[in-house]
Amino acid sequence: MTSARMGSREVNGREQLVPDHEVVIIGAGFGGIGAGVELNKKGIDDYVILEKWDAAGGTWHANKYPGVAVDIPTFIYSFSYDQKTTWSKFFTPGDELEEYAQELVDKHGLRDKIRFNTRVVRQAFDETCNMWRISLEGDSEITARHVIAATGGLEQPKLPEIDGLDTYQGVLMHTALWDKDVQLAGKRVAVIGTGATSLQLVPEIAEEVSHLTVFQRTPIYVGPKPDLKYNRFWRALFGFPGLAKGIRHAINLSTAYTPDALWRLDSKYVESASMFVANRIRAWMRSQVDDPVTREKLLPYYGFGCKRPSFSNTYLKTFNRPNVALATEPIQRITEKGLLTADGVEHEVDVLICATGFHLWEHTPAFPVSGRGGKDLQGFFQVNRYQAYQGVSIPDYPNLYMVTGPYGYVFGPYHMLIESTTAHAARVIAETKKRGTTTAEVKQDVHDAYFHKMHERNKNHLWLSPACATSNTYYIDDHGDSPFRPGGFGEMYYHNKYFPLDNYRYSAETAAPATKSRSTRKRNKEVVG
Template sequence: MDEKNGNTPVPVQARIRPDHEVVVIGAGFGGIGTGIALQRKGIHDFLIVDKWDRVGGTWHANTYPGVAVDIPSFIYSFSYEQRGDWSRIYAPGTELRDYADGMVDKYGLRSKLRLNTTIVAANFDEDNSIWRLATDGGQEITGRYVVMAVGGLERPKMPDIPGLHDFTGSLVHTAMWDHDLSLAGKRVAVIGTGATALQLIPAIVDETAHLTVFQRTPIWVFPKNDAEVGSLGRALLSNKPVRSAARLLGTVATEVAMSGNLAGPAWLGTTLRRAGEIPVRRWMRNQVDDPVLREKLTPKYGLGCKRPSMSNDYLKTFNRADVSLVTDSIERITERGVRTVDGVEHEIDVLVCATGFKLWDRGAVPPFPVRGRGGMELGAFWDAHRFQSYQGVSVPGFPNAFTITGPYGFVLGSYIWMIEATAAHLSRAIAEAGRRGADVVEIRQEAHDEYFRHCLRRQERNFLFTPTCAGSNTYYIDNHGDSPFRPTTHGEMYWHNRHFDLDVYRYTIGSSPAAEVVATAKESV
């Protein structure tokens, strides 16, 4: 608000003081990592809000049978909070949730939590330079800064199939698992064959009378070198140098296999992909006895076009007489089951939708209206102008607002690496605003645009847009036809988020750019 538009600015001394300096939305790993990063910068007046009754985010919400991490646990953990007492190399979901709980206590975050509270709207108050957050209970929480640490695996996506709600049996999505639902002796159908289905299907098949799996696109499946971490393994992993060495090796392998595929030179990605496809395809084919099923379960698109996964049991499940694979398209859901385009009605008692999440869907990112300067709504902005943000953290026009999992912030691999990087980024910007005596910090348009152009230039050589990935139905590509993942290595992500020029942001007293505050001393480390 300014005099030029006929509005008189509110004097600094008359502005409303917010409830908290920072409000973090989400108490999963993103929110927890943000809280720790803020504390490390000397920022202690913050609140972490979450809709659930317990911390853990994805690992609290997803409790379907077989749920587990698909990245080795010693990698899927914070660098400053490594553990050596995981029960398995790939820990079950309950251990990841307990890990989050333990971090909350260790880092003194319990008193910062407000659980069972859903944020339904966020509006930037330009007169007072604060964010006003509306809750589902009709209350308001205000913060100088807001951090949206709402994870990507947050909003379940039900399949868009006619008649879905006509089904008279039991209907469940994997992300909203009903533990009172018994599958014993029932005819069960699973729609979807992604990473979740790979874990779920082997976990429930012994319980069902018959299991029918509806597959649209086959998935690349790797053998899972999983095992219990016995006393010897725990002794080794309790040794910090050994644990750090194992973590480094795993990180380098992920960097080469995943980041190298997307961010490296085209020849490297092609070489890695082809070298990986041969042994993986051979292993996959050896798991399935029936040659017709074998062909249906083998991807025709290239390795890496969509998220692969690991399982020693998934493909073997289809060797069973009480398991059916259906690859005909679904025409509609009926009262009694699923009818495919060939006219066959598959009668079932329970329908399980393993159909993923609304990752880049309109209205899903963010999951509530976020209105910045001039009332501009973030979801509408992205819908009209493509997904974009500076290093996955900041968007021009949305002062004092930061995201943990924003567009072009995530390098394929462990989410934890991105959380550490983006949390360090935003806490650095907030601390700098405080050091300069400013109460508004906003990414400069030119810095944001240059970063976006850089990502789009790198994206041009991305194999996701080549015939190699035709027919993959990958969620790596959004509804604009872009791939809003960060096309860099993890090393670049780590360095750039911690060492960006602080002046890519504009620091002001009040919302007027004319009130910019320049640095008078160097940032303290």
């Protein structure tokens, strides 16, 4: 494999390879856009953004299923430095969010930085030259001193692990890979899954299909959705100078330290509060469904907050339609004609839609990544649990920064996380350049102390309590941990913006000849700064 423009320079009298770019950002969703903005702020302009799709927008470009929309109010689902007041609704449709991403790309001069239709298949740290070698689909390579991984959590669609899926003879698709050419009108359709995606999809397609069967494994809490239109009044109100920003700050302030206080409470009090809220929501849910048998099947009985709560004014009412059925018997296998459930009934369908989410933890990272000594990152996570300092960096993986790493995300507005972790990465990259070094690597003791603190805090978490035992929540990883950051936005934001830069070890290469193999590399010389 060859690199497009990698050159060399003389260092201490020896030829040394120079990477193609100072920074490579992987992904042009909101995470990658936010990373580009932060690099611009630091005056770092030698970077490129690699995007596998043909446009920016990430999940909002990839997800085109009917009804796709954000499930939190959009005025907080946006960057603090680029708030928008021209949305159509408080819970904005996906096409408007993709449009917002395009506007950000142009406003911040990122369009020329993006290489579209460029899929990363692996990356490896070259210890001889202190740089990352990034392999691309098509057998080409690009090199970078630093890498910011902005692939997001909703990266790899997850098909259900059900026997016979590959034998189905009808139309099969995942909501994240929606085929707009498939016509649903007059068809018998099945939807597997009742999470946030299904809540949006099911009401949209119920009117046009001849029959719709929704297969539910675990019911979800559904609350009323105050989906107001952004009419002239709201646009004028939020357009008033400083008001939108003030509301955003008020919301962030209200959630800044409240979650941290909850983590510190005895779990029995949190569980009691969770069940109190659950009872109130179930009462509303009962009022939406006519048939008592279907109504009971749709009601969850684990604690509120164990799974991501969702909002819809139409999902539950959809089950009042004569052409819509809810199936709760376990799916035994997929047949050529449809789905066979444990009660012996074969549900014949023309189109099978999997609203089954994404591989969130077990496929982190999204492609093979090897650090010092060829250490595989996914293997490291599987053996040592998911962990990263501030959710950003890990020892033995120098110059690598994650936007949505383990123990980085405080549950709530996504863009606040992006602003925090990308600022973290940009600070370290700028400091590396300032010190005239080629690597920055979080110190082992700093990383370990952070992981221990987060892991201990989470032992008291609602998600790990008996109240959530039957929830089947993706908040719990394959180790039985909850690798979300237990704390508030204030702590997350402050610690990423102002952590001591000496928490990283900055090193310079000893300029081993570029023609020698890795086995002849010399130990890096640490630079004291």
